[in-house]
Amino acid sequence: MKIAYFQSVSSSRGYWLISAIAGVVTLAGLLGAHHMENAGHWVTGMSNQVVWGVPHVFAIFLIVAASGALNTASIASVFGRDDYKPLARLSALLAIALLSGGLAVLVLDLGRPDRLIVAMTHYNFKSIFAWNIFLYIGFMFIVGIYLWMMFEPRMNRFSARVGTAAFIWRLVLTTGTGSIFGFLVAREAFDSAVMAPLFVVMSLSFGTALTLLIGMLIFWINGAAIDPALAQKLRRLLGFFVIGVAYLVAVDHLTRLYVTGHHQLERFILVDGGIYTLLFWGVQILLGTVVPAILLLLPRFCQRGYLITAALLVVVGALAQVYVLIIGGQVFPLELFPGYSVTSTFYDGVIAHYTPSLAELALGMGGMGLAVLVTLIGVRILPFVPVQMAGENQD
Amino acid sequence: MDMKDSSPASARRTFFTQASAGVALLALAPGVRLVDLALARVQDEPASATQRWGLLVDVDRCVSGCDACVSACDTEHGLDGNERPQTDAQWIRKVDLVDNNTEHQLSLPVMCQHCEEPPCVDVCPTGASFRRADGIVLVDKHTCIGCRYCMMACPYKARSFIHEDLTGQKTHAPRGKGTVESCTLCVHRVDRGESPACVEACTDAGHEALVFGDINDRNDPLATQLAETTTRELRADLKLNTAVRYRGL
Numbered sequence: 316m317k318i319a320y321f322q323s324v325s326s327s328r329g330y331w332l333i334s335a336i337a338g339v340v341t342l343a344g345l346l347g348a349h350h351m352e353n354a355g356h357w358v359t360g361m362s363n364q365v366v367w368g369v370p371h372v373f374a375i376f377l378i379v380a381a382s383g384a385l386n387t388a389s390i391a392s393v394f395g396r397d398d399y400k401p402l403a404r405l406s407a408l409l410a411i412a413l414l415s416g417g418l419a420v421l422v423l424d425l426g427r428p429d430r431l432i433v434a435m436t437h438y439n440f441k442s443i444f445a446w447n448i449f450l451y452i453g454f455m456f457i458v459g460i461y462l463w464m465m466f467e468p469r470m471n472r473f474s475a476r477v478g479t480a481a482f483i484w485r486l487v488l489t490t491g492t493g494s495i496f497g498f499l500v501a502r503e504a505f506d507s508a509v510m511a512p513l514f515v516v517m518s519l520s521f522g523t524a525l526t527l528l529i530g531m532l533i534f535w536i537n538g539a540a541i542d543p544a545l546a547q548k549l550r551r552l553l554g555f556f557v558i559g560v561a562y563l564v565a566v567d568h569l570t571r572l573y574v575t576g577h578h579q580l581e582r583f584i585l586v587d588g589g590i591y592t593l594l595f596w597g598v599q600i601l602l603g604t605v606v607p608a609i610l611l612l613l614p615r616f617c618q619r620g621y622l623i624t625a626a627l628l629v630v631v632g633a634l635a636q637v638y639v640l641i642i643g644g645q646v647f648p649l650e651l652f653p654g655y656s657v658t659s660t661f662y663d664g665v666i667a668h669y670t671p672s673l674a675e676l677a678l679g680m681g682g683m684g685l686a687v688l689v690t691l692i693g694v695r696i697l698p699f700v701p702v703q704m705a706g707e708n709q710d
Numbered sequence: 711m712d713m714k715d716s717s718p719a720s721a722r723r724t725f726f727t728q729a730s731a732g733v734a735l736l737a738l739a740p741g742v743r744l745v746d747l748a749l750a751r752v753q754d755e756p757a758s759a760t761q762r763w764g765l766l767v768d769v770d771r772c773v774s775g776c777d778a779c780v781s782a783c784d785t786e787h788g789l790d791g792n793e794r795p796q797t798d799a800q801w802i803r804k805v806d807l808v809d810n811n812t813e814h815q816l817s818l819p820v821m822c823q824h825c826e827e828p829p830c831v832d833v834c835p836t837g838a839s840f841r842r843a844d845g846i847v848l849v850d851k852h853t854c855i856g857c858r859y860c861m862m863a864c865p866y867k868a869r870s871f872i873h874e875d876l877t878g879q880k881t882h883a884p885r886g887k888g889t890v891e892s893c894t895l896c897v898h899r900v901d902r903g904e905s906p907a908c909v910e911a912c913t914d915a916g917h918e919a920l921v922f923g924d925i926n927d928r929n930d931p932l933a934t935q936l937a938e939t940t941t942r943e944l945r946a947d948l949k950l951n952t953a954v955r956y957r958g959l
């Protein structure tokens with residue numbers, strides 16, 4: 316068995332540079348949130364038509380990616396693959412960091428973020444949203460315990476069991492996040508049982524891509540590189556996850572295409588929805604699915620540069636996918652009067668308009684910055700990164 | 711033997727019984743408002759499930775271009791707006807319809823449908839969205855965190871988010887930036903035994919397209935009309951059993 320030794324990341328110019336960038340992005344996010352809360356949400360692109368905007372795109376992306384980031388640790392301890400162990404600790408840290416980033420965005424976008432304590436003390440247990448509050452807090456707690464099991468040599472023997480609990484919890488968590496949309500019976504773009512499994516597979520893909528990217532960044536700061544053999548395994552895995560997401564996206568759209576009542580919605584997303592159609596075919600499918608699938612699965616593209624490109628494209632495609640899903644699903648009007656053309660002062664029957672403002676873009680990006688910042692603080696104070704073994708490639 | 715007790719003690723007892731009933735009546739009468747005993751309840755008395763307040767919209771009587779109900783609602787609740795139609799609150803709106811096949815034109819108001827099974831109440835994480843025992847769906851302004859999940863869940867697009875600072879709110883219509891709101895069925899008026907402002911305005915305009923009342927009371931004009939004519943719910947496929955019904959649609 317290959318034993319992995321770990322160290323904390325030492326202070327370096329690279330460390331402080333990346334920390335400064337992440338700090339500035341986080342600060343910009345806080346300023347954006349402050350502006351939104353101070354002036355009110357009218358300064359965003361959100362309205363009574365599009366009630367969830369870009370902050371939710373980033374929040375959902377980060378929350379979904381968080382549970383997927385735990386993959387590497389799960390593969391190591393749940394499925395007993397020791398070759399994934401060098402990244403196990405970092406993957407668990409990323410899970411907590413990404414979730415922190417996502418939740419921060421979600422909370423700061425609330426109309427009344429000052430009432431967070433109300434959300435913690437008043438629960439409506441029929442609400443999947445309330446369930447998600449428990450799932451997110453529980454996930455942080457369980458992954459924290461899991462990290463303890465991994466860090467403390469005397470506790471290592473429990474890490475498989477706690478890892479299994481964390482693995483099951485993360486599956487439930489993403490099912491819950493998908494159900495936030497899947498349970499919206501009134502909106503034809505969301506109301507689907509496919510949402511839950513789709514979000515589970517999305518988490519595998521987004522989380523693995525971010526583990527690779529942020530993992531490589533942390534290793535680079537530490538003057539090392541991820542073991543190429545492990546990188547290749549993650550590369551293939553990410554390739555299969557990308558295909559998995561594409562499959563469920565296809566099933567979702569084909570189901571709707573079969574139902575006559577949904578044809579207009581499908582026509583909007585797939586054919587004449589302007590920016591949403593462009594984002595779907597151009598970014599989500601071409602750049603975020605086809606190109607990375609080729610780069611990840613064909614042996615000739617095994618170099619590190621291709622891997623980084625593919626993982627970046629998966630992230631860009633993921634953001635486009637969540638954007639099309641959440642915002643595209645809202646701009647398409649609710650159908651209250653089938654068979655009638657509808658007009659009103661409240662934008663009934665028309666495609667709603669949405670342009671994100673700088674403040675909400677900053678808030679969303681701030682969540683990303685916070686996730687990186689939490690990761691950087693974590694790797695600086697605790698031994699998360701494996702010690703480079705003699706004979707391992709240092710490319 | 712004559713069972714009737716005519717002793718002085720009995721007469722005294724009768725006197726005290728009748729006197730105390732009279733005193734009790736005098737004390738309670740201002741509260742129970744004998745005039746509209748069927749409608750009203752005492753201010754402090756909780757809403758009761760024996761009533762279910764509802765509305766009938768008679769589409770044939772609703773006039774295209776008339777927005778008396780909308781103006782009355784705006785005035786009643788102080789929905790001034792900021793000339794920003796994308797974000798300004800609208801609790802009730804007029805919707806104009808044209809039949810795609812026949813080009814027949816209709817006009818009707820849409821507001822919170824006060825569902826028996828409201829999706830907004832189901833999804834609200836804090837329980838701020840709630841349904842009163844008498845069927846009126848409301849938002850508790852103290853526990854709404856402004857997550858807008860209820861707006862995502864409402865099939866009728868009946869809810870508005872308050873996007874900016876407000877001033878000069880009415881005491882009977884508490885509103886505040888960062889929370890969600892919608893038609894309250896003029897709960898403050900209903901609790902006083904009055905009709906919602908939109909209904910009154912429609913009647914004053916001479917259209918009488920809106921009928922308000924208690925669906926559960928068989929003698930109520932609303933319940934009578936609902937029993938006599940064919941009405942429909944919006945998005946009846948969702949089986950939410952709305953308290954707002956449409957005739958002529």
